[in-house]
Amino acid sequence: MSPADSMGRRDPVWLRALLIAVAVLFLGVFLFLPLLTVFLEAFRKGVSAYFASFNDPAARSAIVLTLVSAGIAVPCNLMFGLFASWAIAKFEFKGKSILITLIDLPFAVSPVISGLIYVLLFGMQGWFGPWLMAHHLQIIFAVPGIVLATVFVTFPFVARELIPLMQEQDTDEEQAAISLGASGFQTFWRVTLPNVKWALLYGVILCNARAMGEYGAVSVVSGHIRGKTNTMPLHVEILYNEYNFVAAFSVASLLALLALATLAAKALLERRLQAAPSAVGLGAEDQLA
Amino acid sequence: MSIEARSISKTFGDFRALRNVSLKVNDGELVALLGPSGSGKTTLLRIIAGLEEPDPNPAGAILFNDEDVTASRAGQRRVGFVFQHYALFRNMNVFDNIAFGLRVRPRRSRPSEAEIRQKVSELLQLIHLESLAGRFPSQLSGGQRQRVALARALAIEPRVLLLDEPFGALDAKVRHALRRWLRRLHDEIHVTSLFVTHDQEEALEVADRVVVMRDGRIEQDGTPNEVYHHPSSEFVMDFLGNVNLFHGRIESGKAVFGSLVLDHADRQVPDGRGARLFVRPFDLDLNREQNGKPGLKARVMRIQSAGASVRIELLAESGEALQVEMPHSRFRERAVAPQDDVFVTLSNARIFLEELKK
Numbered sequence: 001m002s003p004a005d006s007m008g009r010r011d012p013v014w015l016r017a018l019l020i021a022v023a024v025l026f027l028g029v030f031l032f033l034p035l036l037t038v039f040l041e042a043f044r045k046g047v048s049a050y051f052a053s054f055n056d057p058a059a060r061s062a063i064v065l066t067l068v069s070a071g072i073a074v075p076c077n078l079m080f081g082l083f084a085s086w087a088i089a090k091f092e093f094k095g096k097s098i099l100i101t102l103i104d105l106p107f108a109v110s111p112v113i114s115g116l117i118y119v120l121l122f123g124m125q126g127w128f129g130p131w132l133m134a135h136h137l138q139i140i141f142a143v144p145g146i147v148l149a150t151v152f153v154t155f156p157f158v159a160r161e162l163i164p165l166m167q168e169q170d171t172d173e174e175q176a177a178i179s180l181g182a183s184g185f186q187t188f189w190r191v192t193l194p195n196v197k198w199a200l201l202y203g204v205i206l207c208n209a210r211a212m213g214e215y216g217a218v219s220v221v222s223g224h225i226r227g228k229t230n231t232m233p234l235h236v237e238i239l240y241n242e243y244n245f246v247a248a249f250s251v252a253s254l255l256a257l258l259a260l261a262t263l264a265a266k267a268l269l270e271r272r273l274q275a276a277p278s279a280v281g282l283g284a285e286d287q288l289a
Numbered sequence: 290m291s292i293e294a295r296s297i298s299k300t301f302g303d304f305r306a307l308r309n310v311s312l313k314v315n316d317g318e319l320v321a322l323l324g325p326s327g328s329g330k331t332t333l334l335r336i337i338a339g340l341e342e343p344d345p346n347p348a349g350a351i352l353f354n355d356e357d358v359t360a361s362r363a364g365q366r367r368v369g370f371v372f373q374h375y376a377l378f379r380n381m382n383v384f385d386n387i388a389f390g391l392r393v394r395p396r397r398s399r400p401s402e403a404e405i406r407q408k409v410s411e412l413l414q415l416i417h418l419e420s421l422a423g424r425f426p427s428q429l430s431g432g433q434r435q436r437v438a439l440a441r442a443l444a445i446e447p448r449v450l451l452l453d454e455p456f457g458a459l460d461a462k463v464r465h466a467l468r469r470w471l472r473r474l475h476d477e478i479h480v481t482s483l484f485v486t487h488d489q490e491e492a493l494e495v496a497d498r499v500v501v502m503r504d505g506r507i508e509q510d511g512t513p514n515e516v517y518h519h520p521s522s523e524f525v526m527d528f529l530g531n532v533n534l535f536h537g538r539i540e541s542g543k544a545v546f547g548s549l550v551l552d553h554a555d556r557q558v559p560d561g562r563g564a565r566l567f568v569r570p571f572d573l574d575l576n577r578e579q580n581g582k583p584g585l586k587a588r589v590m591r592i593q594s595a596g597a598s599v600r601i602e603l604l605a606e607s608g609e610a611l612q613v614e615m616p617h618s619r620f621r622e623r624a625v626a627p628q629d630d631v632f633v634t635l636s637n638a639r640i641f642l643e644e645l646k647k
Contacts, residue, residue: 180390
């Protein structure tokens with residue numbers, strides 16, 4: 001709160017204290033306490049037990065699978081988000097509003113339902129099930145299904161970040177580039193993309209966090225095969241259900257660390273975006289000196 | 290390089306932005322497209338630049354030096370376009386903005402980096418911004434941005450220069466300085482230029498020729514003197530500066546506006562047809578007594594003498610509000626004061642007949 005905000009307020013001290021206490025208590029109970037619990041539980045039996053949890057092949061496989069599915073989903077949605085927002089913000093075409101609605105669909109649908117859709121499409125009893133069987137292709141209860149579900153759930157993140165920014169920037173600079181003789185690709189690469197780079201990075205970070213943390217949709221299509229189709233969140237659940245608390249919380253702590261890193265990166269980017277909304281070019285500040 | 294637009298029409302949905310417009314800008318000319326918003330002037334400029342396509346039916350054509358460029362894309366026309374809000378690349382500094390048009394050329398025709406540096410520093414000199422090459426657009430004032438936009442457009446050695454409301458977003462003082470600068474610049478480099486403006490003063494001051502537009506059509510095309518002193522229509526007369534307007538009618542070969550009766554040259558006009566009289570504030574004079582010249586009685590309401598000339602507001606006997614403008618020297622001779630009854634005489638009045646209702 002800035003000094004100017006608080007100066008005009010004449011609320012009694014007890015009220016201010018009460019409100020602050022409520023806020024702190026709320027944050028403490030719902031955010032810090034769980035976070036603390038994760039790390040306390042993970043280290044309950046010492047540092048060596050903590051690291052031993054990651055030596056388990058099943059844990060390693062879960063970590064690898066999470067990285068693989070995020071590694072595929074994030075670039076896919078980066079490309080899709082970039083092109084979709086470019087098309088939506090810079091061009092006029094029929095069906096634009098339908099496209100915008102479709103992009104938001106994964107936000108509106110419960111992740112479990114999204115997973116179920118893939119089961120209904122590619123599962124043994126699904127539409128394409130028999131054909132896939134005949135060609136020895138397995139999607140459901142296998143890695144491709146997990147990747148598909150992750151892509152679907154994290155679909156809107158990049159596009160949603162970029163569309164408002166690109167719309168606000170209008171097409172003036174693109175038209176200037178075109179009139180100066182730039183090709184469509186040069187215009188995109190030299191003008192459009194640099195203007196949205198920070199928002200793009202922001203979208204990617206959010207997309208990545210969700211891709212790694214997704215539970216519902218992945219749970220439905222995974223089949224929970226240990227060492228094969230378990231991602232980190234699924235693995236945590238299995239360990240917990242087996243009363244293997246130290247291992248469960250150790251893996252959970254990795255996800256928590258990821259969340260913290262995401263938050264830190266997000267805060268940093270937000271500051272960057274606010275500090276120089278238009279002159280976000282590198283070294284913009286140096287040039288003033 | 291001359292520019293020619295031949296019977297260009299443009300429709301946006303139901304709105305007819307341009308109706309069969311033809312225009313020619315001669316080599317080395319600086320021409321203003323003047324009109325109120327919605328008159329189609331910016332649309333015409335954008336069609337010439339290739340940023341907008343004319344309606345295919347009826348087919349029009351854009352020619353540069355008699356070469357048909359209608360089918361070529363904006364980037365191929367080598368047009369320097371200066372956008373109303375500058376449209377500088379916000380992620381590039383001044384230097385890179387100006388160099389952009391050279392750097393995006395295909396490798397075969399692209400100048401070397403040293404040549405680009407040379408060219409950009411020449412342009413920076415031309416716009417007097419050598420010291421700000423490293424600044425980003427957000428760190429420049431409006432006038433500086435405008436000059437960078439112009440240098441960026443000039444960097445590609447355009448065949449023609451097109452400017453969309455180039456001074457529209459600037460404050461009055463900078464606007465005046467910049468338009469004189471643009472005029473001098475044009476006299477130096479002589480690139481055929483067409484600029485859009487809604488500011489009549491700007492058009493009259495800067496341009497060799499003024500093209501007045503209205504509702505998607507060209508209303509008048511002439512030198513600043515012609516359009517100002519010999520407006521072809523009420524619209525042009527009204528748009529190019531303040532006017533006093535009287536409503537009246539034609540009666541036996543005379544134009545009658547209340548107590549004011551003027552000769553009307555065209556004897557063929559039937560009696561009773563409506564007429565309108567336009568006269569500019571400084572074509573009115575004040576007299577203490579009737580001096581034989583046609584005129585009307587009025588009362589002085591308000592005198593505003595701060596400024597280059599004196600502006601006097603009067604109320605005519607017939608009820609119209611009048612504006613008179615005169616130099617300070619004549620005002621001292623006339624020695625009128627508020628509430629004085631005076632006799633207003635006219636020179637240079639223009640009578641326009643009302644359109645006949647069909």
